[in-house]
Amino acid sequence: LAKTTQPISMDSYEGQEVNITCSHNNIATNDYITWYQQFPSQGPRFIIQGYKTKVTNEVASLFIPADRKSSTLSLPRVSLSDTAVYYCLVGDMGFSARQLTFGSGTQLTVLP
Template sequence: LAKTTQPISMDSYEGQEVNITCSHNNIATNDYITWYQQFPSQGPRFIIQGYKTKVTNEVASLFIPADRKSSTLSLPRVSLSDTAVYYCLVGDIGNYGGSQGNLIFGKGTKLSVKP
């Protein structure tokens, strides 16, 4: 499984756009890139997933360059409630009994949003 590298922490202010970049230099052809958010004492929550180029949903955007060796999670106009740890995961397409259950969480990026 591809190893990911993210900044340990980031600070921002309310209303700003936040971009968190994740490096995954040895990503495999079949690997998708998935981002999760975790608040204290809660389970990780799925934010967004992509394979290449750009993906956007109601919460965030995910930018993936052509070489797929990195990805950037973009949170538009953050609020105090976006203060959380954000995890970038890289994992294979699920097969029956396949590798999805072995998704490895790194230490994530602790985002602090200030008023």
């Protein structure tokens, strides 16, 4: 099982770049890395997905080093509305409960 480890919480200030790192030491060759964001009283929302190197979309960037044992979600210039729980998932191209293990996520609090 590709277990993931994330910090429980992080604080940041408006306008700063935030990097949240997820460790997945026993990631398998076919595993992809996916991040979701959950606001209070809402369901999680897909942010970004990647396999290696760097992926960028309009919301965030995902950095994955060559050994793929960790990944970093980068949120540029956060605002108060980015306060949420961020989940890192690791799974393969098959389909199993393994890749649907969200864990407890990282609570990001953006301060004014």
